[in-house]
Amino acid sequence: MKTKTHILWLSLLSLNYGILAGCSDDNDNNQVDNPTPPVSDVGVDINNATTLSAQIEAVNIDDKTQVSVDFYLSNANGVAVIGLDKLDSIATLGVGIAKLGQPQPLLPNKDAVADYNTKDQMAEGKEWISYINNQVAPGSGAGTKATTEWQAGIETSCKLDCIANLGSGHYRYTFSKALNAYSQFEGLDTSYDANATTRIYLELLPTSDSDVTKKLINITYDFIPATGAVAKADEGRQLIDPQQSCYRCHTANLGSSEHRLLMHGGKRFNFEGCVMCHTTYSADPETGNPIDMATLVHKIHQADYKIVGHNASMNDFSGVHYPGEITDCQSCHISNAAPQADQYYIPGNNSCLSCHKDKISQAPSTWNGTAASLFHDRELFPKAWANSCAGCHPDSNNPKGASLIHDKLLQTRSSIKDLYGLSLSSVALGTGTLTATVDFDKLNTFPAQDSTISALYLVVNGKPDVIARPVNNGQHKLWDISKANSNVTLTMNGNKLTATINGVTAADFGDVASAVVKAKMLVCANQDSVTAVDCNSDQAATQVEVISANALDLAGANASRVVVADENKCQACHDNEMQQRIVAAHTLAGSATTNPLFTAGNDKCGSCHNPVSATALTDGSCNSCHNNDTVAYMNADMYHTAGADHIKSVRTINNTLNYREMVHSLHAGTRTVKGMGAPRNEATYPQSAANCQACHDEGQLDFAGLKTENSQLVATPGASADGQVAELSPTVATCAGCHTSVADWAGHAREFGGVFEADASGGRIYQAGGETCYYCHAEGQAYGVIKLHKEVSQK
Structure with a gap:
């Protein structure tokens, strides 16, 4: 393990004590065999400290599995904070310890999982297993699926009794029991493994009225007990980066009391600490619902989760509305964002069941409640079985396993946008005509000759909030230029499509320089094959929106409308397909098929009441209407x-x-x-x-x-x-x-x-x-x- 500054200080302190002892009087009859080094406290008293920070410096596990954790307490400037051990009481002091091992089953399913594990030797990703666990019976608020469950935990009651002062901001927490003395349960492997990556979690808040934004501590420390070395990145388990995933939508600001992600009575926010208790084998006894992190997060964002929780309080998340594409795993599991980001490819019992509730409802009466028995039903999961075992379990032929299927919608959209990419090279508003040229990246035939193209819209958004509005609310116009008609003339030169639209004047738009012109193509696709398909075929399962890479104004210059919101920030929560879902949500979105008044380009109704014209959330296409x-x-x-x-x-x-x-x-x-x-x-x-x-x-x-x-x-x-x-x-x-x-x-x-x-x-x-x-x-x-x-x- 690397020697840290504060550990070196401890070594020097011991050396100084040894020199002083060597000079003591040999006739001193009060000398003891194992003297305790004197504690020299230098630093800011904890009662006067305005900020707190902590650093775990070393962990020792002896041959009796007794664990002690050395940590340094300081303020934000790194100055030692003393007096923790002198407090009358500590509001919050909890310490946990967990190892990385094979996923453990829920208590009611332990025999079924064990049975399948003997049949199925497919490798599974490792999960955290706490050394501190309880078996909890249902209490108040128990429902029809109530049952006794295992729950992982941390030690929270020892507090001052387990703290020793090592001097000048250095403290040692010694667990109240040896690891093998905590409750052991048949079917739950909590045996001590010195070679396993092990995590320590420390939470601390000195007093109940302490400012959590400045004094609440949640930290973790990963190490290998056999060597004492800090665990390397590839030896741990970190699937997401909360900053890139959770905090894209939620706030990391602990000062926001109403919206912060501060759980369990306002003392826990560290995601890597959360996963030590929210394990594969932990569940809510009142409802029987798993509380592992995968199930918790997946089902909350699907508005399909209830647990009774502490003090028999019902926590019902059925009102949650996730604003993104729930089937897009990479909204949260972002590639390369965390050391084990790609491990979400590896199937787990609870994580698989947390989303496939439609398949659970179709399960045969013989289903034993495990993911293995459900997903091994080839009729329920034909797409997965098309790739044999690799349809779920990653191997050299399919390193992504089940995620090959989960990511197909995202892959399809990406592939289609690459193949059908387009931009605008010119726009000109003449006397009674509007001419625009669309440049395709790869397409070199008329869109009408490509059966996979549903429509190609030219969309013009005028300045929406002008005082003198153009006739018929007409600052917003669109035309389908995928095919010629009485008002649209098309020519094709290589990969350039030029459309000339008749019956258009500057008066239709008001301020010409404020207009934004974009092109938008709708392409029919099938996510199973990850390809564009004939729009008239049964394989046309979805449409992909391809927006022009640029925008021009009606004079052909780059559009310069002032933007008052950040599109990237919208997409952080809503993803970049938000406008496509908005289209589907509009009441009149499908009316064009039954009422020609709503056809794109029909200025009586279609320009507004055909909301496929939306091109972005912040470019004016929404507030044009x-x-x-x-x-x-x-x-x-x-x-x-x-x-x-x-x-x-x-x-x-x-x-x-x-x-x-x-x-x-x-x-x-x-x-x-x-x-x-x-x-x-x-x-x-x-x-x-x-x-x-x-x-x-x-x-x-x-x-x-x-x-x-x-x-x-x-x-x-x-x-x-x-x-x-x-x-x-x-x-x-x-x-x-x-x-x-x-x-x-x-x-x-x-x-x-x-x-x-x-x-x-x-x-x-x-x-x-x-x-x-x-x-x-x-x-x-x-x-x-x-x-x-x-x-x-x-x-």
Whole structure:
């Protein structure tokens, strides 16, 4: 093991004591045979320390399997923290120890798993096995599947009795029992293995009122007992990097009391510590549900998990709405992100069963509850068995095992996007015509001649929130240019497709320079074969969206619309197929097949009511339809003449369809559930809605765009009939999507030029540019929105 600075200090301390002892009086009758070195405490007293940090420096396991853990306690500056052993009590002090070994079965399935293990010698990935375990009977809240279960744990009751002060911030924790003295259970292999990679976990919080953001300690330490060496990366088990996986959506900020991932009474957050207790063999006795990390995470994100938990409290996760593609394993299991990232390829009993609930419902009556017996049914899993054993268990022929199937949707999308990649080389708006040239990376025939291409859209998004709107809400247009028609002429020159569209003028779009033009192709595909297929065939199981690599404006220059949110941050939670799922969710998305009015390019309805036109979440394609006046066009005449009398009574500011307020209210949980004839499930946003930087980059909240926008007309709070409308100026509307208590802010808003008129039946009174909110609340100002919201998000 590498000698660390603080261990070297201990060695010098022992040496000094030895020199002093050598100079002692030989006639000293009080000398003892095994003197204890004097403790010299130099450092900051723990009662005065404002921050705490810890480092495990050494672990010793003697021949009786008694374990002691040496650790150094310091503040954030590395100065020793003394006095831990002098506290009257310690609020939280827990230490755990686990080894890497073969996965252990759940107690009710231990005999079935053992039986299959004798038949199936396929190698399995190693899992953590705690040396400290309990057998727990069902208590209050027991359900129909209640049964006695094993549960891994850590030692939490010894605290001060197990702590020894070694001097100047150095402490030793000695477990209250030898490893072989903890409870042993038949069928659970907790025998001591000196050659196995072993993990120590330490959690510490001095007092119950300690600031967890500065003083809560969760650390792990992996080593090999036989050698004492720190475990190498390839000797451990770390399948994910929480920063790249969990914290893409959740917050790592322990100061956010409502949204932080701080579990078990507010004392545990370290993922690599969590997996020491959330093991393959641990389960909830009241429900019988496994609590291993794979099952826990998979089923929570599928909204299919309940456990009773501590003090008989029911934890029901059926309301969770995962905003990504749940079948995309690599949303969390990111290649090369962690030393054992690819081990998710190796099948495990609980992890396989955690997702395949549809197959469980089809299991024969003879099924014994194990993954092996279920997945060995060739009729239930024909795709896996097509690759023999390697369909699940990785081998040299198929190193990915079952993940070859799990990753096929992602592979299919990637392959199709590579094969059908495209870009725009020119766009020109003439007198009555719009001409655009699409460059294909590999395609060199007319799209209409390729039966795998469902459509190729040319999408134009004008500036959505202008005061003088073009006729027919027409700032958003799209045409299917995969085939020629009476309005579209096509020519093909090599890999360049040029489309000339008739009947288009600048007046259709308003500000030409603010427009964003993109191309979007829909390709039919089959994820089993990972190929594009004929759209008319039975094999066409999915469609892949291929978006042009660039965007131009209507003058042919690179599009320069100001972006006010970060697309990458949206995709971090929603993945890059979000707009495809939005298309499927729109009520009128499929209507084009039955009603020609909804066909793309039909300006009467199709430009908006064919939401396949969405090209990204932040490029204007969504708010081209979801704009300040959208609710005024609903229920209007065919040509959508806007009018306040069309505004539905349910479309208050926190149920408006303007994109900005819609997104804010959904993520803040303030959106009403009225409208569309059915209740709306509440979004389970895992961050604080006050964390602006979860979506916005620096410089995007300067309010520059808001200053030029029109006000919004929406239903007045408590409206009982359509046409009862309120007016909100643009910044006021932005805030009101989350801050729904009008009385709290209306007076302040009016003082600085903002408008909130509960009765706007007489028409708009706001003049664009009248608000002065940005003087104080724009990003970087004294009371900037990011600064104010950051204070709120940390409360």
